Amino acid sequence: MTTHVNKVHHVTTIAKVAKDLGEDEDWLQDVASGMDIEDGVIWVYGVADDGVMAITDFGIENLIEILKMRREI
Template structure:
C-alpha cells in the first residue's frame, strides 16, 4: 500500500464528491483507519479533526454508488 501523502477535510471531500458534508460524516462513522479515515490533532484542539485519504475518497465513491445512487 502506498504511503499517505495528503488528506482532505470533510468539507473538501464533500465538495470533491459533490455531496452533502453531513452525508460523509454519517458514512465515515463506520470507517476505520484502514478504510481511509484519519484523525488530526492540533495542540489547541483535543477533539481532533477528521480527514480522509485518497483511499477514503474511493471508499466513499463505492458506498455512494452502491447504497445511495442505486436507490434513486
C-alpha cells in the first residue's frame, strides 16, 4: 500500500510574494491564476473570507520563470 505524504510544510500568500518580488499584487495574482496545483499554487480558506492564493517555494520558482518569459516577449 502506498500512502501519499505531503512534503509542503509552508506556503506564502500572494501578497507577500508580490511584496518580496516588488510586483503589483493584483497583476501577480492574474499571472499566477494560470498556474495549477502541480505548479505550486493553492487557495487557503478561512471562516470569514473568500480565500487567499498561496504559493509553495516550488510555485514561487515557477512564477519567477513565468515572469521572466513574459518580460522577454
